[in-house]
Amino acid sequence: MNGAGTSTDTRTERLLEIKDLTVGFPTRDGIVRGVDSLNLNVGSHERLGVVGESGSGKTVMGLAILGMVLPPGRIMGGTVLWRGENVLDEAVANRVRGREIAMIFQDPMVSLNPLKTVGAQLRELLKRRAGLDGADIRRRSLELLDMVGIANPHDRLKSYAFELSGGMRQRVMIATALACEPTLLIADEPTTGLDVTIQDQILTLLHDLSTDLGVSVLMITHDLGVVAQFCDRVQVMYAGRIVERAPITDLFADPQHPYSSGLLQSVPRVDRAEIELAGIPGEPLDRANFPAGCAFEPRCAEAHDACRQAPPPLAKIAERRWVACYNRPGGSQT
Amino acid sequence: MSEQAVPLVESRDVSVHYSRWVGSRRRTVYALDDFSISVAPGETVGLVGESGCGKSTAGRALLGAVKPTKGQVLFEGEDITDLSRRNWRAMRKQVQLIFQDPYSALNPKLKVGDSIAEPFLVHTRKRGAELEAAVAELLETVGMTAGAADKYPHAFSGGQRQRIVIARALALHPGFVVADEATAALDVSIQAQIVNLLVELKDTVGLSYLFISHNLAVVRHVSDRVAIMYLGHLMELGSQRDIYENPTHPYSQALLSAVPVPDPTTKRHHEPLKGDLPSPMDPPKGCRFNTRCPLAVEQCFEERPPMTERSNGHYVACWVN
Amino acid sequence: MTAVDDGLPPSEGTNGAGAASGENATVMSDLRSHLRKSKAGIAGIAICSLFALVAIIGPWLPFLPDPSKQSLPDKLTPPVGWGGAWDHPLGTDQLGRDILARLIDGARISLLVSVVAVIIAAILGTALGLVAGYIGGRIDTLIISAADVQMAFPGVLAGLILVAAFGPSVWLVIIVIAISSWMVFTRVGRGLVFTLKSSLFVEASELAGASSRRVMWRHLLPNLVSSLITLSVLELAAAILSESAFAFLGFGVQPPRSSWGLMIQQGRNYITDGWWIVTFAGLAIAIVVLGVNLLSLWLQSFNDIAEREQIILERPGG
Numbered sequence: 020m021n022g023a024g025t026s027t028d029t030r031t032e033r034l035l036e037i038k039d040l041t042v043g044f045p046t047r048d049g050i051v052r053g054v055d056s057l058n059l060n061v062g063s064h065e066r067l068g069v070v071g072e073s074g075s076g077k078t079v080m081g082l083a084i085l086g087m088v089l090p091p092g093r094i095m096g097g098t099v100l101w102r103g104e105n106v107l108d109e110a111v112a113n114r115v116r117g118r119e120i121a122m123i124f125q126d127p128m129v130s131l132n133p134l135k136t137v138g139a140q141l142r143e144l145l146k147r148r149a150g151l152d153g154a155d156i157r158r159r160s161l162e163l164l165d166m167v168g169i170a171n172p173h174d175r176l177k178s179y180a181f182e183l184s185g186g187m188r189q190r191v192m193i194a195t196a197l198a199c200e201p202t203l204l205i206a207d208e209p210t211t212g213l214d215v216t217i218q219d220q221i222l223t224l225l226h227d228l229s230t231d232l233g234v235s236v237l238m239i240t241h242d243l244g245v246v247a248q249f250c251d252r253v254q255v256m257y258a259g260r261i262v263e264r265a266p267i268t269d270l271f272a273d274p275q276h277p278y279s280s281g282l283l284q285s286v287p288r289v290d291r292a293e294i295e296l297a298g299i300p301g302e303p304l305d306r307a308n309f310p311a312g313c314a315f316e317p318r319c320a321e322a323h324d325a326c327r328q329a330p331p332p333l334a335k336i337a338e339r340r341w342v343a344c345y346n347r348p349g350g351s352q353t
Numbered sequence: 354m355s356e357q358a359v360p361l362v363e364s365r366d367v368s369v370h371y372s373r374w375v376g377s378r379r380r381t382v383y384a385l386d387d388f389s390i391s392v393a394p395g396e397t398v399g400l401v402g403e404s405g406c407g408k409s410t411a412g413r414a415l416l417g418a419v420k421p422t423k424g425q426v427l428f429e430g431e432d433i434t435d436l437s438r439r440n441w442r443a444m445r446k447q448v449q450l451i452f453q454d455p456y457s458a459l460n461p462k463l464k465v466g467d468s469i470a471e472p473f474l475v476h477t478r479k480r481g482a483e484l485e486a487a488v489a490e491l492l493e494t495v496g497m498t499a500g501a502a503d504k505y506p507h508a509f510s511g512g513q514r515q516r517i518v519i520a521r522a523l524a525l526h527p528g529f530v531v532a533d534e535a536t537a538a539l540d541v542s543i544q545a546q547i548v549n550l551l552v553e554l555k556d557t558v559g560l561s562y563l564f565i566s567h568n569l570a571v572v573r574h575v576s577d578r579v580a581i582m583y584l585g586h587l588m589e590l591g592s593q594r595d596i597y598e599n600p601t602h603p604y605s606q607a608l609l610s611a612v613p614v615p616d617p618t619t620k621r622h623h624e625p626l627k628g629d630l631p632s633p634m635d636p637p638k639g640c641r642f643n644t645r646c647p648l649a650v651e652q653c654f655e656e657r658p659p660m661t662e663r664s665n666g667h668y669v670a671c672w673v674n
Numbered sequence: 675m676t677a678v679d680d681g682l683p684p685s686e687g688t689n690g691a692g693a694a695s696g697e698n699a700t701v702m703s704d705l706r707s708h709l710r711k712s713k714a715g716i717a718g719i720a721i722c723s724l725f726a727l728v729a730i731i732g733p734w735l736p737f738l739p740d741p742s743k744q745s746l747p748d749k750l751t752p753p754v755g756w757g758g759a760w761d762h763p764l765g766t767d768q769l770g771r772d773i774l775a776r777l778i779d780g781a782r783i784s785l786l787v788s789v790v791a792v793i794i795a796a797i798l799g800t801a802l803g804l805v806a807g808y809i810g811g812r813i814d815t816l817i818i819s820a821a822d823v824q825m826a827f828p829g830v831l832a833g834l835i836l837v838a839a840f841g842p843s844v845w846l847v848i849i850v851i852a853i854s855s856w857m858v859f860t861r862v863g864r865g866l867v868f869t870l871k872s873s874l875f876v877e878a879s880e881l882a883g884a885s886s887r888r889v890m891w892r893h894l895l896p897n898l899v900s901s902l903i904t905l906s907v908l909e910l911a912a913a914i915l916s917e918s919a920f921a922f923l924g925f926g927v928q929p930p931r932s933s934w935g936l937m938i939q940q941g942r943n944y945i946t947d948g949w950w951i952v953t954f955a956g957l958a959i960a961i962v963v964l965g966v967n968l969l970s971l972w973l974q975s976f977n978d979i980a981e982r983e984q985i986i987l988e989r990p991g992g
Binding site for chain 3: 416418441442445449450453459460462475476521
């Protein structure tokens with residue numbers, strides 16, 4: 020299991036395979052593509068990061084994997100294969116969702132039923148999804164709460180969500196996600212809004228659990244620090260498209276896409292004084308006003324004519340390294 | 354530090370307690386206790402801490418927007434805790450607040466120009482073309498075009514709105530600005546722009562900041578001195594270098610090591626801090642950090658440690674370290 | 675502000691200090707595109723426009739006889755289709771007056787009374803709500819207690835007392851309706867102010883040293899307008915019903931002027947010989963009230979959607 024950090028695509032089993040996924044939202048100004056022709060694979064025992072700013076489509080992508088696109092949005096094309104089966108098929112989705120693929124969100128308060136105790140929610144889940152009954156349910160509930168580091172699990176079973184602190188709620192949320200022993204955990208900004216010391220606890224917990232239980236994690240976040248510390252591999256999204264995909268150390272040491280490098284030069288560091296914050300000029304993309312070419316072109320210092328014609332395809336530039344930019348070696352051909 | 358001259362703003366043992374109904378019981382919230390800090394002219398003091406640590410209350414107390422239960426706030430040496438209505442209005446020109454959420458900091462029904470013009474309308478006789486020119490100049494100062502004045506806030510992105518909020522705060526040339534989580538709601542690439550703008554304005558306009566944030570990296574980037582708070586108490590105060598390179602309080606150490614560094618080669622080797630933050634309605638006796646402190650000894654549960662100077666300008670409130 | 679476009683009278687007294695032309699244009703186009711999708715909205719606007727139009731230009735309609743012209747030989751002529759002729763399409767009443775002409779004349783009274791009453795109630799109620807919500811404290815307690823008392827006090831009884839004191843008149847009805855509905859605006863306005871009061875832009879204005887009056891006028895009121903317009907339209911329906919009820923009881927407009935309530939009151943004695951008098955007057959009330967309610971429902975849904983869209987578009991979450 021410790022091979023996860025250094026494993027390559029070929030050595031691990033391919034769990035999730037997204038091909039050309041496009042999710043559209045109808046608006047006054049026509050259909051806006053929240054996710055545009057997205058390709059992605061998640062292997063077993065892998066911690067893949069998806070990093071992007073608001074409007075990058077990372078959350079939409081996470082939801083679309085489970086076939087959960089909020090109306091009026093809809094999946095306009097592409098496939099999402101889970102071990103070879105199409106999850107966009109409702110029947111497959113119902114079987115896989117919450118069992119083999121589980122999801123945790125930024126605000127656990129939304130996902131936890133405010134009118135039921137933690138115990139009641141776990142009981143229902145274990146009964147319906149895991150098919151347990153009687154004493155097994157209680158034993159498993161306690162086991163799960165203990166696993167996510169909740170002290171006094173007996174007492175906590177009787178608690179309601181509002182009685183718990185933010186960190187505790189996220190732990191409960193993780194417990195419910197792990198109830199059916201999933202193979203893949205999609206974590207959408209699981210620590211955003213938590214205090215630094217609590218974020219640290221939750222990330223450490225997720226890291227340990229994914230290693231111990233062999234669960235792959237798809238970590239959706241805006242925080243480059245979280246990505247750097249948690250993930251093995253990362254893909255950077257901008258305006259619904261993947262602009263770069265690389266093993267974690269490569270991305271941080273040698274970012275290829277101008278957006279990735281701009282992002283890295285925008286983050287102040289707690290371990291270093293007096294660094295220059297380059298920032299990225301311009302504003303985030305107005306989603307109703309997509310350019311025909313590369314979406315990053317209006318903010319890009321290296322843009323030229325070709326960038327304005329069509330979005331650059333994601334191309335392989337080295338082993339396990341992909342980038343969508345016309346200015347990179349190999350980036351111009353498909 | 355050499356900021357021993359006349360501080361621009363200074364708080365002396367300021368406490369803010371207020372009562373709140375919890376169910377059917379009235380409880381006292383100990384938001385801030387014996388908070389003493391000073392900001393020198395031209396200086397940026399960073400104030401960091403987790404939620405409920407009282408950093409926002411501290412900022413508002415320094416602005417005179419929250420009345421202290423106890424203690425004094427001095428602005429240019431003058432006590433502002435008990436100002437008359439007229440002096441209070443005059444005071445409002447000198448200090449300003451930049452908010453966390455640029456979305457709700459601007460009235461959606463008011464044109465951007467009208468929002469920025471408000472301080473002039475309240476405090477000066479500038480009207481008509483003169484007023485328009487002043488608004489245009491402010492917009493340009495924060496890197497926007499003068500044409501923005503005629504639009505409504507919804508036409509702008511979060512970063513642009515924060516620029517507008519900054520323009521409004523700068524209208525009357527305040528000497529002291531409290532930036533309360535001013536970049537927290539922004540994306541990283543935009544956050545960098547705003548941070549750079551704030552740093553630049555400090556020199557061009559001549560500002561002093563109290564920079565309140567939970568983001569330790571941003572605070573390091575902008576601050577000359579840094580204060581770390583926990584549950585209404587100041588834990589450590591020192592130069593940026595003191596705090597980040599030689600953190601002394603166990604809480605400062607834990608906080609700094611908890612920040613995920615955006616660099617995979619700097620892997621973290623540490624034990625996360627255990628437990629949750631206690632409620633400010635029921636703070637622990639003695640040192641407020643004692644429930645989570647790995648080094649706590651008996652004295653920590655009995656008596657609040659005073660801030661003592663460890664080296665020049667580096668103060669720590671801890672019995673052990 | 676929003677309803678003017680549809681030929682409806684401005685039913686709202688509070689003014690949109692912040693709603694300037696630029697934003698209004700987009701709001702208008704949004705309203706139109708939202709309207710195209712709502713059949714109920716179209717029906718509501720159609721009914722309300724027709725009502726307002728007829729009430730305003732009624733007296734100048736060329737083919738209508740004088741509504742108060744009596745003609746005893748023609749009394750109780752049935753409507754067309756039930757043996758009547760086209761010179762009295764909806765028949766005549768017990769004094770031979772043309773029902774259609776009287777309905778149109780009645781629309782004037784209904785419109786006048788309800789709109790003026792709602793405008794008075796909205797201005798008064800909103801102002802009190804703003805003050806109660808923003809200033810708070812003892813003033814709030816005072817205002818809200820007054821609203822509670824008014825809430826508990828039956829409007830008809832108030833009307834009876836005032837009529838006993840001053841004699842029946844249209845203006846009295848307007849005042850009675852206004853004072854029995856101001857507190858709705860106060861309560862809603864106060865509630866909205868409570869939430870708005872904690873927004874950062876209000877804090878910013880206060881920190882800039884702005885006066886309470888300025889905060890209320892420039893920052894709070896413009897943000898109440900859209901909700902209060904919807905509420906006004908809803909109150910309009912209630913006011914139309916109240917006006918009819920008062921007319922029926924004989925408190926309001928006096929013969930020979932006409933009002934729908936009055937027509938029902940006078941027509942009910944002839945219900946066996948001339949069913950059409952009460953029927954058409956009753957139908958007119960029902961249809962107009964329905965139309966106004968549909969309009970208000972649609973305005974409400976538009977506001978909700980506009981709000982939701984704003985949230986989705988402004989705060990893109992990843």
